[in-house]
Amino acid sequence: MKLYYSPGACSLASHIILNEINVDFDLERVDLSTHITEKGKDFYSINAKGYVPALEINPGLILTENVAILPFLAQHDPKQDLIPPSGLGRAKVLEWLGYLNSELHDAYAVFFAAKLQLNEEEKQRGYATLDKVLTYIENYLGESDFDYLVNDNFGPADAYLFVLTNWSKVVQHDLSAFKNILALRKKVAVRQSVQIAMRDEGLIP
Template identity: 40%
Template sequence: MKLYYKPGACSLSPHIVANELGINVEFVKVDLKDHVTEQGKNFYKVNPHGYIPALELDNGEMLLEGVVIIQYLADQKPEMGLAPANGTFERYKLQEMLAFLSTEIHKGFIPLFYAAPAGDYIEIARPKLEKRYAWINEHLADKQYLMGDKFSVADTYLFAVTGWAKASWLKSYEDTPLHLDSLHHLQAWYERVKSREAVQQSILEEGLELN
């Protein structure tokens, strides 16, 4: 299998899952500015949408959405428990959480990435994203991980996108896009996930320096 990724992007999530499971995956870096792989291949021929991650299976089939990719990888080694069994209520709860992370957290960052063209909308988008993170913080009050006491693919997704805002915990609200410094359960969770061996391996492999 091949995982197409950009360092520090949401593709860090399946990267972590692959390392957690010990699955043999070839990691292919993509330049999203020019939409070419590190081998010079036109990335639009891999994913016509032009975004990452993308997972190419050994039979040539493609998966193009991150929340699907991480579940697919987890299902390759169900005994590892990164996702509950298909058809169970617990699996639907995982999918519910993944949908929330995708639509409310991940997409919530988009206006912050384009602050200038977003204009005054930033003052609507930023508090909304902070509110969503406040909910996650309370959700984690009595849990080690998003789905309970067991690490899951949902944690890899939230970790990847939260890395974009992590530095803001060390600065004042006026200087940063998000105000998360008071979310102590979230901060503790982040450090807990970051300490995992597979997470550290993935960070190293992508050449990242996460606080």
């Protein structure tokens, strides 16, 4: 398999799960400003949507969108810990991936998609939207008896939440009020799969 990625982008979640399942895979970096890969390919010829992640499963067979890639990869976990094979447990993973993708990812995307720099009023509106979504997750974690989002096992939703909330530093958004989210982030950050992925993408020394 090959993962097309951009450092620190949402493709980092797929990179983490690839490390978790311990399979051989290649990485190819994409410059999202030019849409040219590090090997000189036109990324639009690989993924016409133009954004990462894109997972090449076999030559010419491409899967896109984290909500599809993450459960696809997680089901290859030899320990069967990352995602339940069926039933309500699997549905809860998909529920969280859908929420993170449609609500939290979109809330951060406002800061990255602006053609012009956001003015202070627009920034504050963006922060308010982020806080609203994060407050839901914070309260859920506070009421949950689980170690992670879905159950007591680390899974794709935890990887995705970790990657998205990394962006708070980039957009100068304060996470200090979200103690439960920070606690979960701390657990995720020390995983070997995360450390390796972030090192490979040049995000940490």
